[in-house]
Amino acid sequence: MLKHSQYNIVLTNKDGVLIYNSITGAFAKLTLEEYRKYLSLNLNEDENNSLLENLKKGMFVVPADFNELEYIKERYTTLKHSATTLGLVIAPTLKCNLACIYCYQNRGEFDNSLLMPSNVQEALVSFMRNIIRDNTKLLSVLWYGGEPLMGLQVIRELTKKFLKIANELDIRYTASMITNGTLITPTIAEELHKLEIKAFQITLDGDKDTHNRKRIYKNGKGTFNRIIDAIKTLAKYRDTNITIRVNVDEEVAKNIDNILDTLDKEGLKNKIGIYFSKLEEYEYSSRAWACYIKSLEEYSKVEKKLYMRLIERGFKLNIYPFPRYIPCGAVREYGNICIDPEGYIYKCWHEIGVKEKSVGHVNEGFNERLNRWISYTPFSFEQCSTCKLLPVCMGGCPLRAMEGNRECMPLAQNIQEYLKLVYAYKSQQHTINKLKSIKEE
Numbered sequence: 001m002l003k004h005s006q007y008n009i010v011l012t013n014k015d016g017v018l019i020y021n022s023i024t025g026a027f028a029k030l031t032l033e034e035y036r037k038y039l040s041l042n043l044n045e046d047e048n049n050s051l052l053e054n055l056k057k058g059m060f061v062v063p064a065d066f067n068e069l070e071y072i073k074e075r076y077t078t079l080k081h082s083a084t085t086l087g088l089v090i091a092p093t094l095k096c097n098l099a100c101i102y103c104y105q106n107r108g109e110f111d112n113s114l115l116m117p118s119n120v121q122e123a124l125v126s127f128m129r130n131i132i133r134d135n136t137k138l139l140s141v142l143w144y145g146g147e148p149l150m151g152l153q154v155i156r157e158l159t160k161k162f163l164k165i166a167n168e169l170d171i172r173y174t175a176s177m178i179t180n181g182t183l184i185t186p187t188i189a190e191e192l193h194k195l196e197i198k199a200f201q202i203t204l205d206g207d208k209d210t211h212n213r214k215r216i217y218k219n220g221k222g223t224f225n226r227i228i229d230a231i232k233t234l235a236k237y238r239d240t241n242i243t244i245r246v247n248v249d250e251e252v253a254k255n256i257d258n259i260l261d262t263l264d265k266e267g268l269k270n271k272i273g274i275y276f277s278k279l280e281e282y283e284y285s286s287r288a289w290a291c292y293i294k295s296l297e298e299y300s301k302v303e304k305k306l307y308m309r310l311i312e313r314g315f316k317l318n319i320y321p322f323p324r325y326i327p328c329g330a331v332r333e334y335g336n337i338c339i340d341p342e343g344y345i346y347k348c349w350h351e352i353g354v355k356e357k358s359v360g361h362v363n364e365g366f367n368e369r370l371n372r373w374i375s376y377t378p379f380s381f382e383q384c385s386t387c388k389l390l391p392v393c394m395g396g397c398p399l400r401a402m403e404g405n406r407e408c409m410p411l412a413q414n415i416q417e418y419l420k421l422v423y424a425y426k427s428q429q430h431t432i433n434k435l436k437s438i439k440e441e
Contacts, residue, residue, distance in 0.1 A: 001064035026058030083133035089338040092151025116341040127362040181230035207258030249291040273318040300413035327394040
């Protein structure tokens with residue numbers, strides 16, 4: 001006996017029906033006749049039925065006695081304690097060369113930060129060795145800050161040690177960086193590539209005029225042109241992945257075509273991915289900027305239009321509601337292990353540098369505050385346990401939830417519209433690939 005998954009989302013389409021399943025991330029298009037069979041569960045398991053097999057594979061239909069929520073809970077627990085991937089977030093310094101008006105970090109304090117000294121580096125390497133397990137297959141490092149490139153010497157030294165350990169233990173090593181991009185030159189880009197740093201997140205806060213009023217040097221000068229040059233430099237490496245984060249406020253929403261024009265003109269259209277994020281106002285943010293979008297519901301509507309504009313302009317679409325089963329790496333015992341320049345350990349990079357929030361030190365290991373993160377569960381929220389997007393969202397940001405400000409993912413506000421965007425994009429890509437194939441014949 002079979003039943004429909006409670007995590008199916010159904011959309012009508014002009015040439016059929018679209019069904020998405022949030023447990024597997026499967027997305028299928030059915031003809032009206034196939035959909036009729038799906039609805040009636042008139043699927044003969046004794047026949048060679050490809051429709052049935054595909055529906056079962058995507059978990060659109062599941063055994064009648066299968067408890068999907070328990071499956072999600074078990075998967076959550078397994079992933080939370082898995083040591084297959086060891087994820088480190090390392091801030092070689094908390095210094096930054098910019099003075100972005102919305103920064104959530106206490107720049108008055110952090111700009112006095114020193115580079116991570118050699119004794120902390122050695123302790124970090126020993127700490128990392130101690131938490132690597134026999135089943136660890138991947139060591140993943142994210143360089144963070146401040147501006148991590150202000151601590152390039154630390155990155156050099158630690159990378160040599162990490163690569164040596166990965167080679168000795170026969171585990172894979174990957175590295176990425178969140179950087180403002182202003183310190184990247186052709187020489188530094190080449191060095192970073194040799195240091196196996198091949199994924200970058202760089203922020204552009206709208207078009208040139210808007211960006212240069214928010215993302216500025218300490219002297220007030222804008223950074224837009226410098227960052228565009230940096231992106232172009234990194235894009236010369238074919239195996240480097242570049243993600244542009246665009247912090248969205250009212251001005252960015254109005255001027256999105258201007259930034260897309262620039263990226264297109266500079267030849268970056270097919271070399272970068274773009275994702276949008278709501279510009280937040282934090283404790284240390286300047287109160288001079290009044291264009292924040294306060295409501296998540298309103299932001300979600302704006303974000304949908306922005307992604308639609310990407311599709312219309314022929315840019316890559318980077319969004320897809322993939323199932324994650326955990327809200328973020330911070331709730332993983334071996335994930336999101338954030339280390340500041342003094343060796344203090346945190347589980348969320350938004351808390352990095354705030355020592356009273358630390359969950360340990362590289363010299364001593366973890367402390368009791370780690371339990372706050374490891375014991376976190378989204379299943380205590382009734383709204384989450386009954387939500388069709390639970391496997392994708394998993395309760396949203398754990399830090400917000402633990403602070404009493406739980407917030408759903410923006411796409412949860414209008415998931416059907418997002419899925420239509422994905423379908424439109426996939427259809428467009430299929431048409432483009434088909435045309436390319438015809439031309440090549």
